Amino acid sequence: MNILGVIPARYGSTRLEGKPLVDICGKTMIQRVYEQSRKVLSHVVVATDDERIENAVKAFGGEVVMTSKAHTTGTNRCLEAYEIVQEKSDLNFDAVINIQGDEPLLEPEQIRCLVSCFDDPKTELATLVMPVANEGDLFNESEVFVVFDKNKRALYFSRSVIPHIRGVHKTKWLQHHAFYKHLGMYGFTTSSLKAFAEMEQTKLELTESLEQNRWLENGGVIKIEITQHDSIPVDTIDDLEKVRRIISGIEH
Helix, strand or coil: CCEEEEEEECCCCCCCCCHHHCEECCEEHHHHHHHHHHCCCCEEEEEECCHHHHHHHHHCCCCEEECCCCCCCHHHHHHHHHHHHHHHCCCCCCEEEECCCCCCCCCHHHHHHHHHHHHCCCCCEEEEEEECCCHHHHHCCCCCEEEECCCCEEEEEECCCCCCCCCCCHHHHHHCCCCEEEEEEEEEEHHHHHHHHHCCCCHHHHHHCCCHHHHHHCCCCEEEEECCCCCCCCCCHHHHHHHHHHHHHHHC
16 A cells, blocks of 8 residues: 655644754654654655745655645645645555654654555545543643544544533542543545545634644544554743753663
8 A cells, every 4th residue: 555644734833933954863843743744654745835845854854745825634635735745656555644744753653544544445534533631631732632433434623522421520520431532633534535635625614723623524434543652742931941852862
């Protein structure tokens, strides 16, 4: 199976301007994500709309494509990147993995886990979740939660903790139920990526600001796979310093 990894990377960020290019122990964040992805995938490309990011990726020997500045979601940027790569390549890709560009601690095993979803020929769209082990995650407004059926098909994604346990204080919820948080890596067949990008935005997508709900509202199925590897997205200076400390401890 031929898999294309696409790492959308924008320079603008409301909380951390230019974050793909921030230095993390001698390497830019985008370089760290790229190198981790290449440990699993033979074909990885950064999709950006900024020449500074383009130049930085070329400087470390990575593959990069310039995409439109008009994209409102990473998924639409992924589609354009796939189409550019497909046009220039003789390869036919079976699936596209949308890899978050702000997770320098990305574990290669996470990508392997997601790719395994496509062993089932019925899978059109897949994503990763992780069991909530820390009570603090239930109070973290940056987390996204998901519920899914017994066949590991997503029912709903929300920025609220779901399900709600009636009559039990939130500090004790983990004692009563297994909760799952969403890790923002997606896999698409090439046909579902195109179909998704062409769909109109939906009410639940806009209400939650979660684009995956667009697929569910249109009757699509999202295959869930569970990973034990946590993800630490870098959204703020505090996140950046935390990741720097972790990587420094690993590499020294």
